[in-house]
Amino acid sequence: AQKVTQAQTEISVVEKEDVTLDCVYETRDTTYYLFWYKQPPSGELVFLIRRNSFDEQNEISGRYSWNFQKSTSSFNFTITASQVVDSAVYFCALSEDYNFNKFYFGSGTKLNVKP
Amino acid sequence: NAGVTQTPKFQVLKTGQSMTLQCAQDMNHEYMSWYRQDPGMGLRLIHYSVGAGITDQGEVPNGYNVSRSTTEDFPLRLLSAAPSQTSVYFCASSLQGASNEKLFFGSGTQLSVL
Numbered sequence: 164a165q166k167v168t169q170a171q172t173e174i175s176v177v178e179k180e181d182v183t184l185d186c187v188y189e190t191r192d193t194t195y196y197l198f199w200y201k202q203p204p205s206g207e208l209v210f211l212i213r214r215n216s217f218d219e220q221n222e223i224s225g226r227y228s229w230n231f232q233k234s235t236s237s238f239n240f241t242i243t244a245s246q247v248v249d250s251a252v253y254f255c256a257l258s259e260d261y262n263f264n265k266f267y268f269g270s271g272t273k274l275n276v277k278p
Numbered sequence: 279n280a281g282v283t284q285t286p287k288f289q290v291l292k293t294g295q296s297m298t299l300q301c302a303q304d305m306n307h308e309y310m311s312w313y314r315q316d317p318g319m320g321l322r323l324i325h326y327s328v329g330a331g332i333t334d335q336g337e338v339p340n341g342y343n344v345s346r347s348t349t350e351d352f353p354l355r356l357l358s359a360a361p362s363q364t365s366v367y368f369c370a371s372s373l374q375g376a377s378n379e380k381l382f383f384g385s386g387t388q389l390s391v392l
Contacts, residue, residue, distance in 0.1 A: 262309075263372065265326070265337075
């Protein structure tokens, strides 16, 4: 079974719309770490955020915000007032390893932001 | 700064051929890893290394070999390429341990096996 599920394969929005990317994870560990990465058209993945399982506080960084809910095993990512430059593939990932030696990635959500 | 450098960017192989995908980083990172990215499946870990001389298997290691003779380099070897190994390959590195959660990725190698 997949440890990280991103059910939305592709989302298209018009610039300035808000968009939420869903991420559901599965783990038996009580301590784990969740991540979001962005993959722009250039290809390389860029780190966005890490959340620890023992810290459910939501986080906001500019137009980005993350909603971590252990009760539903979800770690959703919202972009407010989307911009064309936000167009990319976004990956949610899980590590059960304190040293982050192994990551489990979701299948990614491709976000298209149209002008 | 070069960061994580992967070569080549594109490669076409015939079934049974061998080749090595190169990965080098100039950030003195202890941890390096290889992922493959397939449509609809995200990235899957092939092998990783936590330092020179130390390697371990990831989620999908079969058909791939690695070695880590230096901190900077972590090559991925395909001894006998198969069509199932057609994929985009990413190398990643980071400082070892929980103090650094950022994986730095290379720009990828697109491999086609005919």
